[in-house]
Amino acid sequence: MPDLSRTPLYELHVELGAKMVPFAGYEMPVQYPLGVMKEHLHTRAKAGLFDVSHMGQVVLWPKSGEYADAALALETLVPVNVLGLGKMRQRYAMFTTENAGISDDLMLANLGNHIFLVLNAACKDDDIAHLKAHTAENCTLE
Numbered sequence: 686m687p688d689l690s691r692t693p694l695y696e697l698h699v700e701l702g703a704k705m706v707p708f709a710g711y712e713m714p715v716q717y718p719l720g721v722m723k724e725h726l727h728t729r730a731k732a733g734l735f736d737v738s739h740m741g742q743v744v745l746w747p748k749s750g751e752y753a754d755a756a757l758a759l760e761t762l763v764p765v766n767v768l769g770l771g772k773m774r775q776r777y778a779m780f781t782t783e784n785a786g787i788s789d790d791l792m793l794a795n796l797g798n799h800i801f802l803v804l805n806a807a808c809k810d811d812d813i814a815h816l817k818a819h820t821a822e823n824c825t826l827e
Contacts, residue, residue, distance in 0.1 A: 692738040709806035711739040741809025744827040745800040745820065755800050758820040759793065770795045780815060788815075 689712045698705065703714030713736070717724060727733065747755035756767040763778040770776050775794040779787045789812055792803040804812045816826055 692736050694736045709739060713739060737803060739806045741804030741812060743802040743813060745802060746825045746827060748823055752798055754823050758823045759800060762819055772797050
């Protein structure tokens, strides 16, 4: 595979027999030896894990130090109640376009004094640029 990055769990995926494929610039597992149906049934009966380390992980810090300022800045970009999100709670959201379309989805979490975002791997660079362009007055990104 040409110049693909590997997540910290790459060796574990290979050890478990995963079929690795290119995805968003990374070598990612697409299937394990049990097959998708048995994986599905196992996940329904017990639990399943998904390696998100290839995804964009961003911290939105309010310049004021107040969570509310970061929440209100983010609420200008996503049609969800970020301000009312409880501490240590996560919510699914989406970035909207000027015409009320959806440009991408993301997960966001209230970590007390800042917001932790998980962005889609394929769009993370565009999403980070979008965040910087629209939240720079009140927030910094890490």
